[in-house]
Amino acid sequence: QVQLVESGGGLVQPGGSLRLSCTASTSRFNFYTMGWHRQAPGKQRELVAHITSSGSTNYADSVKGRFAISRDNAKNTVYLQMNSLKPEDTAVYYCNTASVIWPWGQGTQVTVSS
Numbered sequence: 001q002v003q004l005v006e007s008g009g010g011l012v013q014p015g016g017s018l019r020l021s022c023t024a025s026t027s028r029f030n031f032y033t034m035g036w037h038r039q040a041p042g043k044q045r046e047l048v049a050h051i052t053s054s055g056s057t058n059y060a061d062s063v064k065g066r067f068a069i070s071r072d073n074a075k076n077t078v079y080l081q082m083n084s085l086k087p088e089d090t091a092v093y094y095c096n097t098a099s100v101i102w103p104w105g106q107g108t109q110v111t112v113s114s
Helices: none
Strands: 004-007 010-012 018-024 034-039 046-051 057-059 067-072 077-082 091-097 108-112
Touching (some): 018 034, 018 108, 034 067, 034 077
Antiparallel strands (some): 004 018, 034 091
């Protein structure tokens, strides 16, 4: 069973930045399109960014131009650089494959507030 461990969240002021990390316990990490998902209070979980095994990326309109997803296949790790954060980015952030085939990890809380 693949385990996902997210880290890097916290409390940040509007306009600030955070970098999230997620490590997956699988030797086949490099084969998968990986995604960052988030769930805000009272809302459904949504996919905000994904990156293919070859490094192609795609973003939700709400984060395009502010967030950047990357991966290090040697470390089984996917990253999410978040800049120009807004209060509406407040959510628990999770990684998984883009199609969500593994059990969810614990997520990491991101709170954007002054």
